[in-house]
Amino acid sequence: MTILTRFQGNAAVVVLDRPQQYNATNLETIQKIAQFLLECSTNNQVEKIIITSEHPKAFCAGGDIRAAYEAMKNNDLKLGPNFFNAEYKLVYDLATYPKPIISLVNGLCFGGGMGISMHNQYRIVTENAVLGMPETIIGFFPDVAASFRFAQFPKAWANFYGLTGNNIAIAHAIKWNMADYFIPSIALPELLSALCVNKKTDQVIKQFSQPAPDNLIFGSEWVDYVFSKNLNSIFESLKIHEHPEAKKTLKELSARSPLSLRVTHKLLEMSIFLDLKKALQLDYVIAVNFLENPDFQEGIRAQIIDKDKKPKWTYESNNISDDIVRGIFTPTFLDCEFAVAESMQNLVN
Numbered sequence: 001m002t003i004l005t006r007f008q009g010n011a012a013v014v015v016l017d018r019p020q021q022y023n024a025t026n027l028e029t030i031q032k033i034a035q036f037l038l039e040c041s042t043n044n045q046v047e048k049i050i051i052t053s054e055h056p057k058a059f060c061a062g063g064d065i066r067a068a069y070e071a072m073k074n075n076d077l078k079l080g081p082n083f084f085n086a087e088y089k090l091v092y093d094l095a096t097y098p099k100p101i102i103s104l105v106n107g108l109c110f111g112g113g114m115g116i117s118m119h120n121q122y123r124i125v126t127e128n129a130v131l132g133m134p135e136t137i138i139g140f141f142p143d144v145a146a147s148f149r150f151a152q153f154p155k156a157w158a159n160f161y162g163l164t165g166n167n168i169a170i171a172h173a174i175k176w177n178m179a180d181y182f183i184p185s186i187a188l189p190e191l192l193s194a195l196c197v198n199k200k201t202d203q204v205i206k207q208f209s210q211p212a213p214d215n216l217i218f219g220s221e222w223v224d225y226v227f228s229k230n231l232n233s234i235f236e237s238l239k240i241h242e243h244p245e246a247k248k249t250l251k252e253l254s255a256r257s258p259l260s261l262r263v264t265h266k267l268l269e270m271s272i273f274l275d276l277k278k279a280l281q282l283d284y285v286i287a288v289n290f291l292e293n294p295d296f297q298e299g300i301r302a303q304i305i306d307k308d309k310k311p312k313w314t315y316e317s318n319n320i321s322d323d324i325v326r327g328i329f330t331p332t333f334l335d336c337e338f339a340v341a342e343s344m345q346n347l348v349n
Contacts, residue, residue, distance in 0.1 A: 002025075002026065002028050003016055003017055003029060003033060004017045010046070010048065011047065011048045011195060012046045012050070013192070014033060014049065014052070016051070016053045016059065022057065022058035022060075023059065023060040023061060024063060024064045024065075025087070025112045025113075027067075027079070030083070030086045030087050030090050033090060033116070037049065037097060040099070041099070047099060047100075048101070048102060048201060051102070052104040056107070057108060059104075059106055059113055059117065060110075060112060060113030060116060060117075061111075061113060062112045063112035067079065068083070068296075069300040072291065073297070080291040081288050084283075084287045087144065088115075088143075088145075090116065091115045091280060092276065092277060094119060094120055095276055101121055101122070102120065103118075103120045103122070103123050103124065105129045106125075106128050107130065109130060109131050110134055111133060111135060111143070114144060119145060119149075122181070123181070124180065124209075125174070125179045125182055126183060126188065127213060128185050131168040131170070131178070131179070132166065133168075134165030136163060136256040136261055136264055137255070137299065138299035138300050138302075138303050138304070139293065139295035139297075139298060139300070139311070140287075140299065142165075142267075144280075145276055145279040147267050147282075148271065148276050148279040152176050152177045153172070155228050158268050158271070159268060160223050162267075163234070163253060164249060164252055164253060164256075166252075170212050170213065174212045180205075181206075181208075182209060182213070183209050184210065194207075222241055222243040222246055226246065230265070231261060255309075257295045257311070258313060259313070259314075259325075259328075260299075262317075263286060263325060263328050266325055270282075282329070289327070289329075290328070293314075298314070299311050
């Protein structure tokens with residue numbers, strides 16, 4: 001089982017249901033959600049879609065990267081591109097769906113989980129929501145059009161969250177348009193029931209919403225100073241900054257994939273030129289190229305498979321040329337629904 005679906009009042013409810021994997025999405029999950037959305041689009045009894053989870057700790061912990069690892073090890077050249085194509089198309093379909101889609105995020109919400117929540121019309125988070133794009137730690141990059149959302153953050157905070165993969169403060173997510181409303185988890189059952197019987201979605205949600213907690217774990221001045229710079233300067237500033245979190249962050253960044261950091265910083269620089277669809281198109285190009293990058297497989301091995309937390313990166317910061325980075329952004333294929341248009345090359349060059 002990957003999802004559970006039901007019709008309740010005037011709503012269709014999608015319950016993510018891979019509890020052993022903390023609801024991490026695989027290709028089957030993506031396809032089933034897409035098929036259900038298609039069926040609901042022509043059902044006149046369905047006025048809205050609600051995406052939720054009954055897992056006590058997770059909304060969706062991301063994509064099933066164990067499957068990606070096995071595919072790379074077995075030289076399976078189809079699974080990865082097929083998954084990313086289906087995932088990014090679903091993200092776009094959710095964002096542009098003709099009926100309101102409401103995501104109720106309670107618990108872990110990383111990577112792919114952010115993809116099926118942060119672009120929807122109504123994005124609700126609870127005090128248990130743990131938001132993040134931690135991909136650089138596994139030799140990947142923040143995809144699912146996170147760049148499109150990060151473009152609405154102040155530059156320093158987009159770099160901070162995108163490069164480090166640190167949890168995104170709920171107050172920041174709401175302030176900078178990655179989420180909409182904070183509602184305590186204890187109210188979710190009553191909220192869901194009310195949404196299913198009331199046509200006035202806005203009114204119902206606002207009735208339950210509360211001010212988001214100020215859950216920032218450290219001051220912002222040092223982040224504003226350090227992370228507004230280019231990548232090399234970020235590292236240099238972290239080495240000399242006196243704030244205690246700077247030293248901790250330097251250690252964390254130094255453990256990330258150097259190639260992932262370069263690609264992520266480049267992507268965040270480009271993000272102001274991308275709408276949602278172009279962001280997803282470019283994500284597809286980068287993601288497929290990363291499938292051939294040994295650091296992606298090594299990052300998954302170190303963090304998820306062997307869990308030794310000691311990746312041996314192929315690339316080091318001093319041996320990554322501009323041509324290598326440019327190559328990651330260059331499409332070598334045009335055989336997918338989200339293949340990048342030729343005009344995208346103007347952004348890369």
